[in-house]
Amino acid sequence: MNIGEIAKRSGVARSTVSYALSGKRPVSETTRRRIQAVIDELGYQPNASAKALKEGRTRTIGLVIPPAGRRLTDMQLGFVASVVDAAARADLDVLLSPSGGEHDRSFERMVGGRRVDGVILMEIRLEDDRVTRLRQSGLPFVGIGRTDRPDEMSWVDLDYETLISRCVHHLADLGHRRVALVNRAGDLLAAGYGPAHRARAGFRRAVAERGIEGVEACCADDARAGVSCVGQLLADHPGLTAIATVNEAAMPGMYRAIEGAGLAVPADFSIAGVAGRHWAENLHPPLTAADVPADELGAHAVDLLVRCISDPAAHHRLLLAPPISLRGTTGPARPRP
Amino acid sequence: MNIGEIAKRSGVARSTVSYALSGKRPVSETTRRRIQAVIDELGYQPNASAKALKEGRTRTIGLVIPPAGRRLTDMQLGFVASVVDAAARADLDVLLSPSGGEHDRSFERMVGGRRVDGVILMEIRLEDDRVTRLRQSGLPFVGIGRTDRPDEMSWVDLDYETLISRCVHHLADLGHRRVALVNRAGDLLAAGYGPAHRARAGFRRAVAERGIEGVEACCADDARAGVSCVGQLLADHPGLTAIATVNEAAMPGMYRAIEGAGLAVPADFSIAGVAGRHWAENLHPPLTAADVPADELGAHAVDLLVRCISDPAAHHRLLLAPPISLRGTTGPARPRP
């Protein structure tokens, strides 16, 4: 079914059908109705490829997600869901590309084949080939996260450095003198993943500012790694009384390790972190954390991208530092039993 | 950058460039090389819209996911990831549509605008408008899940009826005489969501077969609902000694409620369920469950869809009933303290 068929059956020219649909030229009420009747009867809808070819835009945005090998965290899932949702509200479709570091066919198809009008890039590294590729392609794009040259692109990001720093200050205020950072996985840190680096930087800064002792550990993104990582920390550092963490996925395991060591939270041991609100609330006990507004982040990213598309020269940035919500996993420091 | 430009700079006709790229017609080695050099230099890649228009196919599949309002379960996330991954392996792109029951613009764009060559439909209801719409459109599609007329479409599904029945039999074998089913959310059941209905059917059948007492409860898909639901069950039914469940997301809460009632798992109380392997393993203690092979399901769906696309007349079906993995949350029945 195409516009020519509709035109023929309505007894008008193809252009008249087109104008009746777009409203860009007045069409008499009678012909408009006749055309509409035929369209309704046959269930016609313009072919998206032809339209995209003619108009030079696809009304589609690309969303580049981490490849499926490593499973997405709850927070990342929140981003994806909110991007898809915000795009749908703006009548934009979303094309997904699971692309990691190297050249990736689906990414290349999306960018090189001009399948999309713009791209949202998740899980950006401090140095990122995909950013380079997108810049040279001229396609508008927005990062959820930023590289080490943040002024050269548009992005929305969480201020992990500030957030972790606030956690440490909060713990120091409660009298904790020996605090550990449970960071993301070691390979992410090694690969130059921004949040892991910036969390470390914020941790070091705050620890120095307060003159307390800081211990750093990397931990894979799952509950079992959390158990062993925190188990090790507790064993190695008897004076440790608190943890600051950005590793959402490992938290259930961290709780378990603390409990397993015979410590009560927050009476004997404190935890503060950065996590999705839903995640923090559903832990037991609910986690004192800076609540990552995943929904907002995705919506903001779509919003910025739409602006980048209409004005490709401009860059837009948004750095969020949500406040810490006290939920009861932090308390006054007390020497460990 | 388009094929005409490449042709001009290579000093050949547009068709020659096209053939050099597709290999559908012999091109002399020298011209081929000359063309390739220009292509490499300019980084040319055919425009996807033009190609789709000409070829009549987009090399894209649509994936219809539940709208973002209700957040996806771990298992659903696994489906999405595996579909995207399997599609990427087959050099297919994935267009996402968050569409629930009613008419949805993004769904309509995808189907009516022929933006995709086929569709994978998640979270199908026993009666589902989207299935009706897809059938009339003639677009090949595969359901992850099936309607109450399963012979009229292609699908992959889990045999929830059999799986829950096996859980009940396993519990009965251990001597449990009073067993509860913790089903998915009540509104899902009311909306005619297949897995919830089939889980109930399997539960009732097995309970009848074993002549034991069954209690049914619906529970929203999150941990806190699990706490209150199981808390209520334990309070209302003192003789209850085991639970069978398909509500993955509520399980952490269910554990918590059981623990809160002073019961140990599996010494005092048993649980068996259906859950993603990753999920079951990461619970504490690890859950005895039929492991949903989410990765396989997604890959199978893509595979079936590809076959449906090449032969639109045929229907393909796949019903999976993975065995129960014993992990230590079920034990001999013992009267509750």
Place this chain on the structure above:
DNA sequence: TTGTAGGCGTTATCAA
């Protein structure tokens, strides 16, 4: 108020 015609970038048929 409506019709005609050209072109978006490709692929494929027909000729050379």
Place this chain on the structure above:
DNA sequence: TTGATAACGCCTACAA
């Protein structure tokens, strides 16, 4: 071995 040309379905400038 290669080139000219038509066609995919749509939108829109121009003409009537």
